[in-house]
Amino acid sequence: MLNEVIPDALGGERIDRVVALATGASRSAVSAWIVEGRVQLNGAPVTGRSARVEPGDELVIDAPAAVAAAELEPEPDVDLTLVHVDDDIIVIDKPPGLVVHPGAGHATGTLVHGLLARFPEIAGVGPDPSRPGIVHRLDRDTSGLLVVARTPAAYETLVDELRHRAVGRRYQALVWGVPEPASGVIDGAIGRSRRSRTRMAVTETGKEARTRYAVVETFRSPVTVALVGCTLETGRTHQIRVHLDAIGHPVVGDRTYGGHRQSFEVPRVFLHAAELELEHPHTGEALVLRSPLPPDLVAVLDRLS
Numbered sequence: 097m098l099n100e101v102i103p104d105a106l107g108g109e110r111i112d113r114v115v116a117l118a119t120g121a122s123r124s125a126v127s128a129w130i131v132e133g134r135v136q137l138n139g140a141p142v143t144g145r146s147a148r149v150e151p152g153d154e155l156v157i158d159a160p161a162a163v164a165a166a167e168l169e170p171e172p173d174v175d176l177t178l179v180h181v182d183d184d185i186i187v188i189d190k191p192p193g194l195v196v197h198p199g200a201g202h203a204t205g206t207l208v209h210g211l212l213a214r215f216p217e218i219a220g221v222g223p224d225p226s227r228p229g230i231v232h233r234l235d236r237d238t239s240g241l242l243v244v245a246r247t248p249a250a251y252e253t254l255v256d257e258l259r260h261r262a263v264g265r266r267y268q269a270l271v272w273g274v275p276e277p278a279s280g281v282i283d284g285a286i287g288r289s290r291r292s293r294t295r296m297a298v299t300e301t302g303k304e305a306r307t308r309y310a311v312v313e314t315f316r317s318p319v320t321v322a323l324v325g326c327t328l329e330t331g332r333t334h335q336i337r338v339h340l341d342a343i344g345h346p347v348v349g350d351r352t353y354g355g356h357r358q359s360f361e362v363p364r365v366f367l368h369a370a371e372l373e374l375e376h377p378h379t380g381e382a383l384v385l386r387s388p389l390p391p392d393l394v395a396v397l398d399r400l401s
Contacts, residue, residue: 097157097158097159097223097224098118098155098156098159098226099154099155100118100156100200101152101154101293102114102149102152102154102155102200103151103200103201103294104151104294106149106151106200107149107150107151108148108149109148109149110145110146110147110148111135111137111142111144111149111155112126112127112130112145114149114200115129115130115135115155115157117201117202118155118157118198118201118226119157119159119203119226120198120204123145126145127145129157129158129159130143134157134158135155135156135157136155136156137149137154137156138153138154151293152288152292152293152294153293154293155200159225168198168208168212168219168225168226168228169204169209169212170209170210170212170213170216171209171210171213172210172214174194174205174206174207174210174213175191176188176210176211176214177189177190177191179241179385180385182376183246183247183378184245184246184247184250184377185245185246185250185254185377186215186229186243186244187241187244187372188207188211188243188244189239189240189241190234190238190240190241190369191239191390192236192238192239192364192392193364194207195207196208196227196233196234196236197227197233198226199226207242208226208229211228211229211244215229215244215246217246217247218244218246221245221246221248221250229244229251230244231245231254232258232265232331234369235367237364237367238365238367238368239367239390239393240368240369240370241369241371241372241385241386242369243263243374245377249377249378250378253377253378254374254377257374257375257377258331261329261330262374262375263372263374264373265327265331265372266325266326266327266328266371266372266373267327267328267336267368267369267370268312268323268324268325268326268367268368268370268393269323269324269326269347269348269366269367269368270324270348270362270366270393270396270397271324271340271346271347271348272321272346272355273321273344273345274311274314274320274321274322274345275309275311275322275324275343275345278310278311279308280308280309281306281307281309282307282308282309282339282342282343283306284302284305284338284339284342285298285299285300285301285303285304285305286298286299286302286303286305286332286333286334286335286338287299287301287302287303296332296333296334297338298339302332303332305332305335305338305339306329306330307327307328307329307330307335307336307339307340308327309325309326309339309340310324310325312324312325315397315400316401317400318360318399318400319357319359319360319400321360322345323397324345334352334353336367337353337355337365337367338353341353341354347365347366348360348362348365348366348396349362349363349365350367362396363396364392366393366396368387368389368390368393369387370386370387370388370389371385371386372384372385372386373385
């Protein structure tokens with residue numbers, strides 16, 4: 097089962113083309129899925145392949161697992177930085193700009209395609225054939241650490257650890273202004289924004305979400321910003337970005353959640369998954385892995401004083 101939110105770039109496209117892009121399947125296969133009732137848009141079955149989609153539409157595709165797995169081709173040219181590899185897990189230091197798994201608008205060139213070239217045994221790990229081994233995600237422009245399961249047993253254990261909040265995920269973010277108090281907990285349920293379906297928002301009807309934050313360093317020139325450490329207690333879509341915006345301190349460079357300023361241009365969202373702490377799914381060993389800020393974000397800090 098594939099769940100996608102239509103990005104702005106695909107607004108107005110035919111549904112059959114979007115499904116083909118999301119799955120890598122042929123148009124004829126997609127047409128058959130539509131006839132079989134396997135494709136839903138905003139909760140309703142799609143009845144014709146020429147229907148048009150809009151940004152923020154929610155697409156659900158019940159693609160046959162064998163078809164989806166077979167059409168996901170390994171791509172050895174996808175560059176991967178491996179931080180930890182053993183028989184059960186892989187930890188990647190994801191660069192900015194790399195999409196984690198195939199989806200609408202990103203049928204090739206994802207982290208998953210690169211992983212399949214290096215670790216073909218992950219095919220079929222987990223319930224979604226388009227996301228083999230993937231137990232958590234990072235946004236396209238977020239860099240840093242991501243753990244992937246190599247076996248079904250490791251997958252189930254890691255998912256359980258995440259569900260019970262036994263995986264420590266710590267991020268570094270540069271935010272506008274200086275949060276007060278200097279440390280605290282942001283506790284606000286997150287769901288789809290009523291104003292824009294491509295955004296998430298703090299909302300009473302959303303899912304529970306908690307983020308711990310602490311100011312690490314402040315800068316006053318040429319702009320007032322703060323480097324903040326954030327720890328996820330839950331893992332909702334865009335959680336850190338939404339929560340920091342909700343307290344009036346959006347992430348620098350975040351065009352979606354109010355963090356873009358022409359007065360201080362940055363190459364991307366200043367958000368980095370800096371530390372990952374987990375219990376090894378097979379040995380039970382406590383693992384703590386760290387990733388330094390990448391050069392593009394270090395260069396941003398070098399401009400501040």
